[in-house]
Amino acid sequence: MTLQVTDDLAELEAGLDALETQRAQRTSRVRIWWAATWPPLLFVGALIGVWQLVFDAHLQPSYRLPSPGQTLTSLRDEWDSGDLQRAVWNSVRRGGLGFVASLAIGTPLGLLVGRVKPVRRAVGPILSGLQSLPSVAWVPAAVLWFGTSDKTIYFVVLLGAVPSIANGMISGLDQVPPLFLRVGRVLGARGLASARHVLLPAALPGYVGGLRQGWAFSWRSLMAAELISRTPELGLGVGQLLDQSREASDIAGVVAGIFTILVIGIAIELFLFAPLERRVLRRRGLLAATV
Amino acid sequence: MQVVNDGPAVSVRGVTKRFGTAPNVLEDVSLEVAEGEFLCILGASGCGKSTLLGLVADLDQPTSGSVEVLGGKPSLMFQEPALFPWLTARENVELALRLTGVGKKERRTRAADLLALVRLKDAGDKRVHELSGGMRQRVAMARSLAQDSHVLLMDEPFAALDAITRDVLHEELVRIRESQQLTVLFVTHNVREAVRLGDRVVLLSSRPGRVVKEYAVEIGQPRRIESPEVANLSVAITEDLRTEIRRHGGQS
Numbered sequence: 347m348t349l350q351v352t353d354d355l356a357e358l359e360a361g362l363d364a365l366e367t368q369r370a371q372r373t374s375r376v377r378i379w380w381a382a383t384w385p386p387l388l389f390v391g392a393l394i395g396v397w398q399l400v401f402d403a404h405l406q407p408s409y410r411l412p413s414p415g416q417t418l419t420s421l422r423d424e425w426d427s428g429d430l431q432r433a434v435w436n437s438v439r440r441g442g443l444g445f446v447a448s449l450a451i452g453t454p455l456g457l458l459v460g461r462v463k464p465v466r467r468a469v470g471p472i473l474s475g476l477q478s479l480p481s482v483a484w485v486p487a488a489v490l491w492f493g494t495s496d497k498t499i500y501f502v503v504l505l506g507a508v509p510s511i512a513n514g515m516i517s518g519l520d521q522v523p524p525l526f527l528r529v530g531r532v533l534g535a536r537g538l539a540s541a542r543h544v545l546l547p548a549a550l551p552g553y554v555g556g557l558r559q560g561w562a563f564s565w566r567s568l569m570a571a572e573l574i575s576r577t578p579e580l581g582l583g584v585g586q587l588l589d590q591s592r593e594a595s596d597i598a599g600v601v602a603g604i605f606t607i608l609v610i611g612i613a614i615e616l617f618l619f620a621p622l623e624r625r626v627l628r629r630r631g632l633l634a635a636t637v
Numbered sequence: 638m639q640v641v642n643d644g645p646a647v648s649v650r651g652v653t654k655r656f657g658t659a660p661n662v663l664e665d666v667s668l669e670v671a672e673g674e675f676l677c678i679l680g681a682s683g684c685g686k687s688t689l690l691g692l693v694a695d696l697d698q699p700t701s702g703s704v705e706v707l708g709g710k711p712s713l714m715f716q717e718p719a720l721f722p723w724l725t726a727r728e729n730v731e732l733a734l735r736l737t738g739v740g741k742k743e744r745r746t747r748a749a750d751l752l753a754l755v756r757l758k759d760a761g762d763k764r765v766h767e768l769s770g771g772m773r774q775r776v777a778m779a780r781s782l783a784q785d786s787h788v789l790l791m792d793e794p795f796a797a798l799d800a801i802t803r804d805v806l807h808e809e810l811v812r813i814r815e816s817q818q819l820t821v822l823f824v825t826h827n828v829r830e831a832v833r834l835g836d837r838v839v840l841l842s843s844r845p846g847r848v849v850k851e852y853a854v855e856i857g858q859p860r861r862i863e864s865p866e867v868a869n870l871s872v873a874i875t876e877d878l879r880t881e882i883r884r885h886g887g888q889s
Binding site for chain 2: 355358362367484532544
């Protein structure tokens with residue numbers, strides 16, 4: 347009799363569980379990727395079409411407005427000479443190194459400001475303020491301090507990215523529900539254990555958002571620094587390549603340069619940060635499984 | 638866990654609690670929960686139910702009076718399951734085991750056992766957002782049991798669930814409490830729920846919280862929340878509860 351009751355309860359519960367959980371619909375990865383890819387591709391295609399039409403209408407002389415074909419030729423010339431590859435590699439390396447250094451500084455800084463109240467009161471407002479200061483503004487100062495060296499470039503990149511990453515960490519920490527910390531304490535997590543098992547994982551979504559923004563800032567700052575400080579000893583970057591074309595009044599080269607900078611930024615966002623953020627959010631059910 | 642002596646599992650003696658200079662939240666509250674007893678604390682808003690549980694759970698200290706819990710730290714369940722969304726159901730349980738110092742190999746088997754106990758054997762790899770509200774609360778229960786404390790404190794754990802699920806979880810809690818020989822201190826504002834579950838019900842007044850009355854629930858388990866016995870006692874307690882609440886209308 348008692349067993350019967352227990353079995354009934356088990357079945358009842360299994361029924362309820364089945365009714366109340368949605369069956370996950372799995373869409374294939376390729377289909378998700380395709381659904382996210384074709385609309386922007388179509389749009390870019392349309393833009394290029396309009397560009398070609400405007401060029402064909404001769405609204406502007408071709409030294410002001412190059413055609414898509416001329417831009418492509420300019421890119422191919424840069425590729426053939428090896429300048430493009432060298433510049434892209436240099437810039438991505440600088441951006442990457444600067445970003446990693448910003449991570450190493452911004453993360454502990456964010457933790458410190460986010461968790462220690464007096465530090466937060468003193469440093470917090472300045473850190474948010476720094477985020478709205480365009481890091482290009484530091485270029486002249488950096489040139490005077492460090493000359494035209496790699497130091498100048500990294501200095502500017504750091505000042506661009508560190509505040510974003512630190513602020514991301516801080517907002518991640520702020521968004522941790524107090525109940526999680528309470529539960530952590532009930533479970534016996536204190537001090538470091540609490541930070542490792544509760545606080546940091548709970549702050550991850552905000553932090554990843556900060557990383558994403560930090561990369562955008564570090565890439566922007568890098569381009570600004572490269573455009574302004576152009577000397578042979580610095581080596582060729584995409585920014586310097588762009589400035590070379592400007593000096594040569596080569597509008598096709600200039601457009602090709604802008605295009606290159608844009609494509610690299612989009613590629614890193616698309617292949618590195620977007621998947622990282624999606625992964626973190628999806629694991630927590632903060633993102634619908636289907637696009 | 639070995640019981641050291643025959644005293645009550647939880648004893649609260651003359652506890653008063655206030656925060657800063659605000660008026661007392663709890664005033665001279667004394668109550669005891671016997672080993673293996675299921676005690677429900679009932680009260681309207683502002684009776685300091687959650688504050689009382691926080692004191693018993695050692696999350697906060699009383700302003701005066703003392704709180705004693707036999708056999709170490711009790712576990713505590715909240716109204717929200719508060720599972721960690723970056724972990725699977727099993728990992729949530731394993732984390733609790735880990736924080737109480739259980740070794741890696743043992744964690745795995747103990748977590749599986751605990752999930753089986755709350756009948757979620759096959760849901761271990763699910764993430765929190767893939768579970769229904771009732772399933773989440775059962776994982777939270779498994780996590781609480783993982784602390785291997787014989788005293789379980791529950792702060793309105795079923796208040797946010799729908800009536801059907803709540804009814805099933807009442808039955809489940811009674812079953813688990815018997816099989817694990819738990820001492821339970823259960824806080825609620827739902828009179829029928831208190832009568833459905835408790836061996837004893839304590840009514841608290843509001844602002845400040847004081848013990849008003851105690852009721853022994855002499856109805857055998859399994860009970861049903863819709864049974865006439867439960868209803869009769871609930872009517873009597875509700876009358877007392879309303880009398881308590883009315884006093885506040887006159888004050889303002």
